[in-house]
Amino acid sequence: MVIAVLLISLLLLIASGTPVAFALLLASLLAILIDGGVPGLVMLHSMLGGMNSFPLLSIPFFVFAGALMNSAGITQRIFDFTNALVGWLRGGLGHVNVGASIFFAGMSGAAVADAGGLGAIEVKAMRDQGYDAGFAVGLTAASSTIGPIIPPSLPLIIYAVMSSSSIGKLFAAGVIPGLLMALSLMLMVAWYAKKRRYPKDHGFSVSRCASTFKRAFLSLMTPVLIIGGILFGLFTATEAAIAASAYALCLGGVVYRTLNVKTLLKVSIETIETTSIIMLIIGAAAVFSWVLTTQHITTDFTQWMLAFTDNKVTILLLMTLILFIVGCFMETIAAITILTPVLLPIAVSLGIDPLHFGVMMVLNLMIGLLTPPVGMVLYVLSRVTDVPFETCARATLPFLVPLLIVLMLVTFIPALTTWLPSVLYP
Template structure:
């Protein structure tokens, strides 16, 4: 009966189209009543206890800061600077699109928003230069998930809170994978440009770079303040998110003058809708996590895995397959909130660093966002840029191979993430 409640019931409810937070509440209530764990009053205390978290405050603040930067001219000027600096090589526009996505990822945690923003700015030019609509859109759909891997990342914050590890250390661990992915994507784009015989663009003119840099000086300072402050130990990720909000609002309203305070209010209202959805998930997953833990399920999973006598590489291989599948049907926030209470006790028992495992989880779920046939970035790209889904399925395959190579490297060479984390006190 326990297995039916925690395994079969959620799958059935999800297939019926029930919202994830209601699925978690329903399973939690069924578990409490069937296993006689406690009074239903525990749901209230667990919900509000889960939301009463200082690190969790970083999520709404980063979402708001990202929305203001995207609409207030900060993100656009930063991307324009990157575009002005890349030239003189075959495939420069594709490389610039990747760099722009990475820069956008340092300011926003939304992969779909990245696809929309970067795609609208770069796809017309990519097509005009001869890359083709399918390749250009596939590139943006695959590159957009860098937002999930490059800090600050909402997915990382949720994992850190659920697994009870340091948000800052997880952010540090995400830098190397993000850089490796960006480099491999850039190399592939340059190779593809050579195959397509894309013309070499003119070398960037110092005058144009200086002009773009002057226009973007305040935009450049945004990621410098956010990332530099966190890694420099000046403030916590939550404090960085608050500073990012204040900075983006002041620059957008008083320096770039692309927003009024009324616009900021309207953006805040729209951001609140997304924040409310995430917080409902957090509240529901806290109750679900309490029920899972109290029922003894993690201990049973640990005992079961121990009985299989698997090596660590086998455990990680199985988890990678499971997470890739889950990532195709669930977005990173609900997937992390549901699976972390079950998987982390197993990896800790196996002696695997939970920070290292957090990167494995994040990369898997990021890949799931453009993994055929259900990746949400594919549907977003299809709706935004009118490229048929079958064409996108074929188009993202080379990028999928690149991400899987990076996933294998991060999974089986933990030093790529643990060594940089060791530099953080």
């Protein structure tokens, strides 16, 4: 009875447009009241306990660093350098789009930040050069999903907290899948460029590469600072987030002098708002997960799944399907906090490495950001490019193909995620 009330009320609340955090809290509260044997204060303790985690401190600082990068003109420098580097290829700005996302991924760790920051620059540049608006928007949406896979990654931090995994190892596990995503999208761009006869945007120039690299050098050092500091043990992932924020603040305020008090205040308010939303979702999901655990839903689901089939391939496909469907309807962070306690025990029982499962989960949910009805990346791009949401959704569909291929590779070839962590963390 309690289980039915919990799940049905959650679905109804989400379907009615209730924000995910409040839907989780209300569904959990209703289940607790019906159960009758649980004091109301337990809900508050569970919520506070879910948010009381030291690694979660990295979230506001990575959000702040990404917002500073967007506001200080750093993204434009990265775009210009990437344009000089690969813009000479046929369909050059398409390749630039993907390449810039790789560089920006090492700074923000969020798909929405990539879409909102680089997205407007990339789509405008491509449309000005005569590229089809649908191609520009679809590629920009797809390439933005690289951000949460290549470190640093906010979703991987959330997964690390929920699964008690090493953030550093998870960051390392995301590097190869992230590069595979970029390669698959660039192959897609090459195919489109040949089919539609897109021209080369400019010739290759060593001097142009050198000059744009010089302008972007300090910006490009941001991922080196973050990843290098973690790998060499100079600081933890949380401290790396603080270092990234300080570095971005120094670049924008002292070196480039593109930040002023008004911009800094705006960035700070945006960071507070974004962090508050994320933390509220985490707290609400902690309560929901507690109810799932106390009602033995996670244990029962694990037993049911293993009784249904003990074939590893079949279970991986089922979990992939579950994650994909949930990603279409639920915000990423909420999905991770709810599904990790449910699906991870099944994965571990089958001998699947938690690092492998974590990257698979995040990659799957990232694809969900490109699909209606939630599709946060599509909403952001629609807003910053003035392209209708429906057009954004249709234009993104072809670019789901290379991402789904990479997802299958990551799902069924564990070495793509486990090899690099084993080398860097022997």
